[in-house]
Amino acid sequence: SIVEHAPLSSEFMKNTAGNQEAVTTASMSMSDLPYYFKKMNQMKKKYASDLLIHIGFEVDYLFGYEEFTRDFLNEYGPQTDDGVLSLHFLEGQGGFRSIDFTAEDYNEGIVQFYGGFEQAQLAYLEGVKQSIEADLGAFKPRRIGHISLCQKFQQFFGADGRDFSAEVIAEFEAILALVKKRGYELDFNTAGLFKPLCKETYPPKEIVTLARALEIPFVYGSDSHGVADIGRGYNAYC
Numbered sequence: 001s002i003v004e005h006a007p008l009s010s011e012f013m014k015n016t017a018g019n020q021e022a023v024t025t026a027s028m029s030m031s032d033l034p035y036y037f038k039k040m041n042q043m044k045k046k047y048a049s050d051l052l053i054h055i056g057f058e059v060d061y062l063f064g065y066e067e068f069t070r071d072f073l074n075e076y077g078p079q080t081d082d083g084v085l086s087l088h089f090l091e092g093q094g095g096f097r098s099i100d101f102t103a104e105d106y107n108e109g110i111v112q113f114y115g116g117f118e119q120a121q122l123a124y125l126e127g128v129k130q131s132i133e134a135d136l137g138a139f140k141p142r143r144i145g146h147i148s149l150c151q152k153f154q155q156f157f158g159a160d161g162r163d164f165s166a167e168v169i170a171e172f173e174a175i176l177a178l179v180k181k182r183g184y185e186l187d188f189n190t191a192g193l194f195k196p197l198c199k200e201t202y203p204p205k206e207i208v209t210l211a212r213a214l215e216i217p218f219v220y221g222s223d224s225h226g227v228a229d230i231g232r233g234y235n236a237y238c
Contacts, residue, residue, distance in 0.1 A: 001082040002040060004028055006057035009068040017094030018109045022101035026088060027060070037079055056080035059141055061087050061131035063096075070137040077139025084187055084221070085136075086145030087127045090120075099124060103153035103197055117157040118165055124150035125171035132178045142182075143219055146189040146202035147175055155197040164206070172207050180214045190233025191223035201236055 005027040016023045028036060040055040047053060057080060059069060077083075089096045090110055097109035099120075106120075114120045128147050134140075154162050164172075179186060189202040201208070211218070220237040224230045 001054040001056065002043075003056045003058045003082055003084050004036060006059045006072065006076075007033070008060060009062060009065045012062050012065050012068070012089075012096065016089070016096045016098075017092065018097045019101055019105050022098035022105065026098065033076065054081035056082040056084075056141075058084040058086055058145060059136075060089065061085055061127065061134065062089065063091065063127065063130070066134055066136060070135070070140075073137050073139040077137075080139070082143075083139070083141030084143050084145040085131055085141040086187075087124065087131055087149070090123055090127060100149055100152050103156040106153050107156070111157070117154075117160055118168060121150045121168050122171060125168070125175060128175050129171075129178060132175065132182060132184065143185045143187055144175075144179060145187040145221075146191070146223070147172070147186065148192075148200075148203040148207060151198055151200065151202070151204070152192065152195055153197045155199070172203070173210060176207075176211050176214055176216060179211075179216055185217040185219055186211060187221045188218040188237050189221045189223050190236050191221075191229075193233045193236060194229075201233070 007030045008023070008027045013023055037055075040053070044053045044055065057076070059073065062069060088098060088100060090099055092109040092113045094109070097105070099106055099110055111117050111120045114123050128144065132144060187202070188208070192198040192200050192202045203211070208218070220234060222230055222232045222234070224232065
C-alpha cells in the first residue's frame with residue numbers, strides 16, 4: 001500500500017503556527033494529485049504480475065475542517081484502494097501545531113499550551129476519538145493511524161513521558177472500544193522504533209495487548225518517507 005499524505009485545507013494551513021516547515025512538508029498539494037494517480041496507476045500495471053499494489057491516502061483529521069475532508073474523500077476516494085486516518089495537528093500556541101516535527105516545537109507549541117506532557121497526551125487521544133467518530137463520508141479510511149504518536153518525543157520528557165497514568169490508559173481503552181464498535185482496524189506502525197526519543201512502536205506493547213484482547217485487527221505499516229525505510233521493523237510486527 002502506498003498512502004501518501006493527502007492535501008491539507010488551505011484555510012487550515014492559514015491557521016497553523018510554529019515552524020512552518022512542519023506544515024508545508026506535511027502533505028502533497030492539490031496540484032500533485034493528477035501526477036500521483038498517474039504514476040501510481042502506472043506502477044500497478046507495471047508490476048501487476050508480481051505485486052498487488054494498493055494506492056490511497058493518509059488523511060489528516062483536521063478539527064473543524066470535516067467538510068473539506070469529506071468533500072475531498074468523496075471526490076478522490078473512488079480512485080483509491082486503501083487509506084489511513086491519522087492525527088498530526090492539535091490546537092496549540094498561536095494556532096494549530098504539528099505534534100511530530102521536533103521535540104522542542106512540540107514542547108513549546110503543545111505541551112506547554114496544555115500544561116504538561118500528560119495533558120498533551122490526553123488532548124491527542126481525545127482528538128483520536130473524535131476522528132473515529134467523525135462523519136467523513138463513505139470513503140472515510142477504516143484504519144486509524146499511529147494512535148500513540150503523542151509518544152514520539154517521550155524520552156525528551158524523561159520518565160514521565162513513558163509512564164502512562166491511569167487516565168491515559170483509560171483514554172487508550174476508550175479509543176479501542178470505539179475502534180471495535182465501528183469495526184475499524186489499527187495501524188501497527190514501526191516508525192517509532194527508529195525515532196531516537198521514542199524507541200517503541202505506535203502503539204506500544206501494552207496497548208497492542210489490550211487491542212488483541214478485543215480482537216482488533218492490526219495492519220503493519222513502516223510509515224516510510226523514503227525507499228530505504230520500506231519494510232523497516234517488520235520483524236516487530238511478526
